[in-house]
Amino acid sequence: MQKTAKYKIPGGKLVEVKVEYQAEIENVEIFGDFFIHPEESIQRIEESLLGLDVKEDEETIANIIEKVVAKNNIEMIGVTPEGIAHAIVMAVVK
């Protein structure tokens, strides 16, 4: 199954996700007009979500992203781990 969702981060930018999944997340693409430094690290964030049970809650997903952000010294502007997690949950419960 492939679903998309758009979420405007309060006080931030628009984040859009495209999620492919069965019981687990098979692919995630994150789009939007936000800033992530360094830019290449968006792939690390996307990859960190592969294999995740689609029933995971927003907080768990946000924590996974937060760990990747901290480990790789990623700076996010206009987007947050919680915002991406929210969009992913929006997509898979649609």
Add this chain to the structure above:
Amino acid sequence: MTWRVVGLEARDAYFNMAMDETLLTRIKEKKSPPTIRFYRWSPSAVSIGRFQSMEGEVNVEECRKLGVDYVRRITGGGAVYHDSKGEITYSIIAPESEFPKSIRESYKVICQCVIDGLANLGIEAQFAPINDILIGSRKVSGNAQTRRGGVLLQHGTILYSLDVRRMFSVLKVSKEKISDKMIKSVEERVTSVSEHKKVSINDLYGSLLYGFTKGKEYEFGNWSQEELEKAGYLRIHLYGTRKWNFSR
């Protein structure tokens, strides 16, 4: 530190983005001086942010029909229509030690150059975090920044005049939405210099030049052969490719 200023030139989207990346790399290698450049986009073009989807943001078919180029930027941020006669873009590229460490703070410092330039025309503008400049409550300038290997690049556009209908024909908004109501709402959110002052685009350029060089030691310069070669390579092998432009 002496800045090099490369004066207003009109180039295609692929060259414009390729030269920005060339400078980012060469300043890191200490082969090019810190540079402030001004340019226009000829032909007109759409640029999208690093994380945006080309198909999602741009009416590629319409661009082809109108001869409007489309390119993915190295920087994040949103999709922008760069009219060949309707705006000026700047890039400032230098070691990040020249700017505040915080990205948010450095947006403010660099955007102040644009604000000073507009003030020189008698237009009062304000910085609106994260990366916008407003006149009143309407956006006149969008800016985007990246940092790589200790070098900062910020580029941004300053709207001189606005053709909302053209903008909507190349950015992806469904035909039904291009109603008068929608156009009005964009006009309520976006403005341009010529709405506020009867000046030529050259006057705007002169004022931006003033805003960006005020208090800096600088000299006018041109591209070196090496810079043109590297930018020429990136223009063809990266920014002009479907692989890069449609990578998301």
